[in-house]
Amino acid sequence: MSINELAENYNQFPYDSLAVKQTHPWHLYRVATLYGFSPVDVAKAKVLELGCASGGNLIPMAYHLPTTNFVGIDLAKRQIEEGAQQISDLQLQNIELYSQSIMDFQSNKQFDYIICHGLYSWVSHETREQVLALCRQYLSPQGLAYISYNTYPGWQAGDTVRELLKWQTAMIPSPLERIQKAKEVLVWLENALINDYSPYASLMKNEIDLMKEHSDHQLLHEHLSPFNEAYYFLDFLEQAKQFQLGYIGDAFLSNDLYADFQEVQRSDYLLNRRFRCSLLCQQNEAKLRNRDPKIFEALKSVPNFAGEMTAKTTFVAQKPRVCPLVLYQASHQDFVTNQRHENIQLNPVAEIMLPYLDSHHDLNDLVAFIFQEIENETIVLVDKQGIEIQDRNLGYQHVVTICQETLALMAQNALFI
Template sequence: MSATSYDAFPYPSSAYPRTHPDRLAVMATLYGIDPAPVERCRVLELGCGDGWNLISMAYGLPGGEFTGIDLASTPIERGIAFCQELGLRNVHLRQLDLLEAGDLGEFDYIIAHGLYSWVPEPVRRKILEVCARSLARNGVALISYNVYPGNHLRELVRGMMHYHAAHFVRPEEKIRQSRALVRFLADSQEPRELYHHLLDQEAKRLENYSDGALFHDDLNPLNQPFYFHEFMAQAAPHGFQFLAEAEVSDNFARHYSPRAEAALAELDPNDLVAHEQYLDFLRCRGFRHTLLCRQDQPRQKEMSPERVMLLRIAGEIRPATADADPRSLTPEIFHGPEGSQIETNDPVLKAALVHLGTLWPECISFSDLLEHAITVSGAPSDPESRSRAAESLAAELLQLLGAAFLEFRAHRLPVVRQPGATPRISALARLQLRVVHFVTSLRQSTVVMDDPLGHALARLLDGSRDRAMLKAELASEAAESGFTVTDEALETSLHKFARAALLEG
């Protein structure tokens, strides 16, 4: 499969939140490094496809500069057309063979997502060379790749798919037959057998995978996983050290058996690579989004609560009871994303969580959140008490970050939490809705538009229509599509868009 296969059969356009410079800046900050300000960052993406990942970043960061290169010309042309339609002048997309790339300039953040494991060794070496030459002194590079031991299991299935798919010519048929083979094999086993569970897991993954991703990832003859220590052995000669994983939860300790915990504790605390490698063994990890920084940067061994105080906080949080009293010591339950919940009786933390919920999807600086929480909770505000409250709140927020209960951000997103008189959804989302049923939010997350009213409404939200005009224009489409347009339904949809970080000011 040559690189030009991406011209003939496109990889799906997508935005990847883990690659956003804000995520990279947050992780760098937590580990003691002072990264470039996100608002004015310079970003390079290698193997950018049609550039949608960069385009969605650039749309929300007009003060930044974003450069993408890719070998395939068709996706680059498509991305340039996107930029022209959106009026983006801070995105520069180039069709370029990475092996022929010279000096690309200096960048604060470099991204190579979904590339390293799918190219030959000379290109992998060039990726690291480009990062070494072009990354700013305090910069962060993200390289994602398949890893062992998890990919040993996946390679078993991939080998069978390759053999079967070779009997067919058209990409669409290769994809259909690959899915069918794995499902057939899974259903042919006894349910209690380990082989059935392995095949069934892979069959379900392939059923939920897009055609383009399956074709270019799983059916790509170039698909080389690595053990983590092997990858770091390749990166270290280029002057890099391990910083963190872009998947936030991967940087926090999990609960293992007492025996496993004891074994991990015996590892050399200064050998970070060995520690991470043994964690991969324990987790059977199959993929990494590794962040690298230069070896002369003062990376701390642990994430620091003190560094939390430099960041902004956001959380889609609500108390279980409407009359939650932050001033009391009564335990309160708070609900977070995807059914998560916590219980706390700490007045300062309770006040902070309630406030974060009212602000969502906006964020707030740690200092402002602390000030609000101390005031609302009635906690002592003398300097010594305030300092203790700050240390405690920072440590608690860091734990909640690890539990995916809230978010840290390095900059303020251009979102609004309440729909205005003439609501406007991002131009990014309106562009996507012409061809697909999902959109990229201003948090760079994917939002599925599976409700007819919401889909029709979103296309009209260009900031030129008030509610009466929206309702009138939706009425004709409602009869065709079978949905009802009421004032309540309209308002519900608008507030849903606001909470999904789709509305802009």
């Protein structure tokens, strides 16, 4: 598949553009510090994302980190245009998105954090090499590169089902028809294994369950894509080494709490690991990872982005105010990004309350707004058994409880400021 064909594929069926919590610069900063590395202060950093889609990951970062500079590139022109519109609407001055291939990327500056999530395993060999070459060329001396990829042995079951789907859809030119056919094949496979309780059948059933949770776009771009390569951990390290990149650790600490790389690889066999998020740096900056308890003590002085945001937002004020970014996102998409860089799905009550969470309305006001929607028959009030509540007084008390619970949930989800 050519670059132009690939671009058109993504323009027609754009990939879901979401926040990826473990890619947040403050998270990478703290993890790398734990491993004994000295990253650049996030507040002064330059961040590059390869394959940024419409900015669902970068834009919330840029909103909450106004002194940090962000650049994103993606092959899909349509998604870049959508992201550019969001940036304009939010009046962000510290982020730029460009529609271009990774093969064509050039810059006159270095970056302190390079993010490459959901891309490395899903592109051609030449593009994978270019990802590493860009990291080598554009990482600052104390820069961090985050690269996620599918891993063996865990991905072997995924390979089996993916090859079946590719074979069964190979002669279907229409992406929509390929998606539909793939779903039919998954149903056939599930039914064929329904009375099979062998270890292999259990493995396949688990893989089917995972794929059934995917959106159509994920199914198309991940499992029906011409590219989907998994790697053993040690093989990935060797690839990085060829481009003078050194390994620091994994973005998920639990994946990498071992004394040496051989033990890390053995753990992947033991746990049947299928996905990794590796942190790389310039090879001359890579050192033997430090397991000294003093490192954990030193972390106490590192800025705690998530902790600070949680402390600020879990209290429900008398007249609560939702984060403006959340208000904007809710009017344009099905999910919002909280201040912990997590994707949150709002419930119907929260969606109705959202425009009034502006620090000018208290609980009584919010209850009145919700009750008015019920009076207008815009929404129907039901009890926990799903039975409509007809009694007005009982209904009013029920609305009060619902509003209180919704506000508490929104606070727990770090949606207030």
